[in-house]
Amino acid sequence: MTTCRPIALSDDHVARVAAAEGPLHDPRWRMLEDDDLDLLADRLTRGRPRPIPVFAYGSLIWNPGFAVGARRRATALGWHRSFSISLEHFRGTPDRPGLMLALASGGCCDGLVLDIAPGTETQSLRAILRRELVAHELAANACWIEVETERGREPALTFYADPVGTQLAELTVEEQARRLARAAGAAGSGAEYLLRTVRGLAEHGIHDDYIWTLQQLVAEEIDAAPGKARRGE
Numbered sequence: 001m002t003t004c005r006p007i008a009l010s011d012d013h014v015a016r017v018a019a020a021e022g023p024l025h026d027p028r029w030r031m032l033e034d035d036d037l038d039l040l041a042d043r044l045t046r047g048r049p050r051p052i053p054v055f056a057y058g059s060l061i062w063n064p065g066f067a068v069g070a071r072r073r074a075t076a077l078g079w080h081r082s083f084s085i086s087l088e089h090f091r092g093t094p095d096r097p098g099l100m101l102a103l104a105s106g107g108c109c110d111g112l113v114l115d116i117a118p119g120t121e122t123q124s125l126r127a128i129l130r131r132e133l134v135a136h137e138l139a140a141n142a143c144w145i146e147v148e149t150e151r152g153r154e155p156a157l158t159f160y161a162d163p164v165g166t167q168l169a170e171l172t173v174e175e176q177a178r179r180l181a182r183a184a185g186a187a188g189s190g191a192e193y194l195l196r197t198v199r200g201l202a203e204h205g206i207h208d209d210y211i212w213t214l215q216q217l218v219a220e221e222i223d224a225a226p227g228k229a230r231r232g233e
Contacts, residue, residue, distance in 0.1 A: 004207045007198050008219040014192045016222055020184035022093035029135035034126060036136070041125035044142055044157060051118050054128065055147055055156035057081060057111035058101040059193070062200030065131055066124035069117035073110065073204070074147040079161055080107035081208055083176045086169040090187045098183030098190040099169060099176060101197065102160035103145075110206045113149060113156050132159040140164050173210065177217030181225070191218055 025031070032040070045052055051069050054060065055076055085100035092098025103109060116124045133139050141163055147156045160166075171179065183190035198215045201208060 004202045004205070005212050007195075007202065007212075007215060009191065009195045009198065009215040010219070011195070013219050013222045014189060014195055016225075017182070017184055017189040017191050019189075020093050020096055020186075022185040023089045024186045025134060026089055026137075029137050031135050032130060032133060032139065036139075037126045037129045038122070040129055040133070040139060040142075041122075044144075045121075045125070048144070048157070049155065051115035052121065052125070053113045053115055053147075053154065053156040055111055055145060055158040056114050057103060057109055057158070058197050059200075060114065060128075061112055061204065062196050064114055066114075066127045067117035067120040068114045070115045071112050072149050072151075073206070074113040074149045074156065076103065076109040076111060076156075076158070077146050077148060077153075078105065078107075079103040079109045079145065081109055081210060083180065083214070084168050084170070085160065085163055086167040087183070087185065088167075090185050091190055091193055092183045092185045096183050096185070097169075097179060098185060098193075099171075099179055100160075101193075102163045103158065105162055110208065112204060112206075113147060113154075137165050141166070173214055174217060177214055177221050180214070181218045181221035191222065194218055 082102055082104040083099040084102050087098035087100055088094045133141060141160045143161055144155045145158050145161055146153055180190035180194055194215055198211055
């Protein structure tokens with residue numbers, strides 16, 4: 001099991017990020033209804049392995065939101081984590097934009113394969129697709145990738161691998177940290193999302209140098225901010 005460096009970001013840091021009000025979703029989006037989700041699920045999983053394997057690299061690790069039958073360590077081949085999706089909703093606002101984690105081409109990414117519990121496919125896929133894809137405008141952000149597990153190489157379904165139809169932010173890790181340290185919206189703060197992700201990875205013995213560097217920088221940004229700035233005043 002990989003040894004993880006200490007986590008600098010803390011609940012105290014998260015508590016010092018001011019809350020913000022804003023929309024949960026882009027108001028221009030056309031939301032996916034149950035029938036849309038079922039059609040999309042059928043297209044994505046027809047002829048694919050059972051149980052359906054989902055590769056989790058971010059929030060699905062600590063909050064899958066569906067019935068998980070089994071889980072196992074996996075490495076996504078040819079992908080790496082990147083806070084690259086710009087958010088002005090959910091965990092951000094136009095005044096305090098956030099970032100969402102995605103996969104970018106190149107390198108490798110350790111995570112988990114979560115098998116959808118047999119017998120729950122309809123409900124579980126609706127839950128996953130409604131949460132991850134949300135709207136017709138984002139429906140192309142699901143794909144099958146190759147992962148390495150204890151079983152060897154196998155396919156797994158994942159989300160936002162080289163995202164399409166989203167506003168992307170090409171930022172340095174220092175710029176990402178500055179944004180995440182201040183970002184907040186209807187669903188919470190960027191610092192909270194990052195902390196929960198770091199803890200979720202650490203719980204499974206998964207270490208990602210990029211994520212650990214980012215959480216250290218976010219902690220330092222929050223520590224360096226004057227009191228009023230921390231509260232967003």
